[in-house]
Amino acid sequence: MRLIVARCEVRYTGRLDALLPEALRLIVIKSDGSVMVHADHGGFKPSNWMVAPTTIEESAEHIVVRKFAGKEEDRLDIRVVEVVSDVTHDMGEAAALEKDGVEAHLQELLADQPHWCGEGFRLVRREWPTDIGPVDLMCRDEEDGWIAVEIKRVGTIDAVEQLTRYLERIRLDPAMDVCRGVLAAQSIKPQARVLAEARGIACVEVDLAVLRGEREPDLTLFG
Amino acid sequence: MRLIVARCEVRYTGRLDALLPEALRLIVIKSDGSVMVHADHGGFKPSNWMVAPTTIEESAEHIVVRKFAGKEEDRLDIRVVEVVSDVTHDMGEAAALEKDGVEAHLQELLADQPHWCGEGFRLVRREWPTDIGPVDLMCRDEEDGWIAVEIKRVGTIDAVEQLTRYLERIRLDPAMDVCRGVLAAQSIKPQARVLAEARGIACVEVDLAVLRGEREPDLTLFG
DNA sequence: CTCTATATATCGAGT
DNA sequence: ACTCGATGTATAGAG
Numbered sequence A, B: 001m002r003l004i005v006a007r008c009e010v011r012y013t014g015r016l017d018a019l020l021p022e023a024l025r026l027i028v029i030k031s032d033g034s035v036m037v038h039a040d041h042g043g044f045k046p047s048n049w050m051v052a053p054t055t056i057e058e059s060a061e062h063i064v065v066r067k068f069a070g071k072e073e074d075r076l077d078i079r080v081v082e083v084v085s086d087v088t089h090d091m092g093e094a095a096a097l098e099k100d101g102v103e104a105h106l107q108e109l110l111a112d113q114p115h116w117c118g119e120g121f122r123l124v125r126r127e128w129p130t131d132i133g134p135v136d137l138m139c140r141d142e143e144d145g146w147i148a149v150e151i152k153r154v155g156t157i158d159a160v161e162q163l164t165r166y167l168e169r170i171r172l173d174p175a176m177d178v179c180r181g182v183l184a185a186q187s188i189k190p191q192a193r194v195l196a197e198a199r200g201i202a203c204v205e206v207d208l209a210v211l212r213g214e215r216e217p218d219l220t221l222f223g
Numbered sequence C: 001c002t003c004t005a006t007a008t009a010t011c012g013a014g015t
Numbered sequence D: 001a002c003t004c005g006a007t008g009t010a011t012a013g014a015g
Helices: A103-112 A157-170 A190-198 A208-213 B103-112 B158-172 B192-200 B208-213
Strands: A002-013 A017-029 A035-038 A048-050 A056-057 A062-069 A070-088 A098-100 A120-129 A133-140 A147-156 A180-188 A202-205 B002-013 B016-027 B035-038 B049-050 B057-058 B062-069 B074-089 B098-100 B122-130 B131-138 B146-155 B179-186 B201-205
Touching: A002 A048, A017 A070, A035 A070, A035 B146, A048 A070, A048 B158, A056 A180, A103 A120, A103 A147, A103 A208, A103 B016, A120 A157, A147 A190, A157 A180, A157 A190, A157 B158, A180 A190, A190 A202, A202 B035, B016 B074, B016 B131, B049 B074, B049 B179, B103 B122, B103 B131, B103 B146, B103 B208, B122 B158, B131 B158, B146 B192, B158 B179, B158 B192, B158 B201, B179 B192
Parallel strands: A147 A180, A180 A202, B146 B179, B179 B201
Antiparallel strands: A002 A017, A002 A070, A017 A035, A017 B098, A035 A048, A056 A062, A062 A070, A098 B016, A120 A133, A133 A147, B002 B016, B002 B074, B016 B035, B035 B049, B057 B062, B062 B074, B122 B131, B131 B146
């Protein structure tokens, strides 16, 4: 990994054109060819960048980073005016990141405890297939009525649209023509709730801590 | 801006839990409080990070970065095992990034040359308001029929959904109850095209180079 | 402040 | 290769 602190002007040409006027910035060149240009403020997103694979050419005053995405060429042109620091560090492999708490986990918890999605719900299957994609959970209630459940961390209008599309498809099957819809999320945006209710889709806010705290791993309704 | 190259283990707790096992990495602390942890590979996204505003505490072996987002606390805990390098650079303000070529520009070009969206189209106004958001262009054709145009760089299913929502609203007005819809984009995904055509929405692929090359800046149909 | 729409989104999984 | 869905999305803009 090479770290260059330099006064530079940066031009990107590709999917759009962008110009960074001359200023003092950090240039990071990773060993896989990824290049980032960072200002001393503004979050984790670089002011300009190019991800591997790239080809890098360097001359006295220029670093040119190129990428061939399809037929078009992406190009990052760094004009280096003044170098303050230029160091290279040899790093080994960094082990991968492990995550927990994302939607998949939420789906797992709700699959084990579908009653949080609605009174008396029992799971039929996860990732119920339709011809435009899988519904997160398919359940049945105490009267054997079908319910399609869409799970999100944040329930937005898009989630309501998505579930609506699934319901359209599912209801084409005469045996499921009155299938209900439930949107389950850790939080649901007010406008999404309005749209959902206008379409007869129920909204349920679920609490991850509650799901975890009351979890009974042994309980499997449909093994 | 402070640049630390160190062997470290990083733990993030907040919206999810993540753990980076011990390895050699770059830690960047920007002067606005943003913190990034980068491995020597893997694009511009940090392995872990926290954006400003933050509070940073440092002891012999730990750097703890905290953020108070609502009631929950986000926390980045960096256990530093071995420091290879630790330098600080004073940087001034970096001038802002200027962009060109995004959707706004496409909208500008099509507003000046609405005939690319359909034969005989003339512009009525940009950003036509509805109660759920603005339509990019509202046009009329040679028979004075209304057409709502949604502009995207890439036309996806979401774009079709968005335009469908707008059309629902627009058609509530008896004077516009047969308003047509056009999706204009540099490229349109096949599935989006299928959905659009199933809903009677026309699809138009536009070429940015053509729009620019044949542009007549003086021509304003509706000043 | 919330909410909507955009992004050089990035990234991964499935087809 | 392409599409689709998730992201600690982040970010800008409007109301």
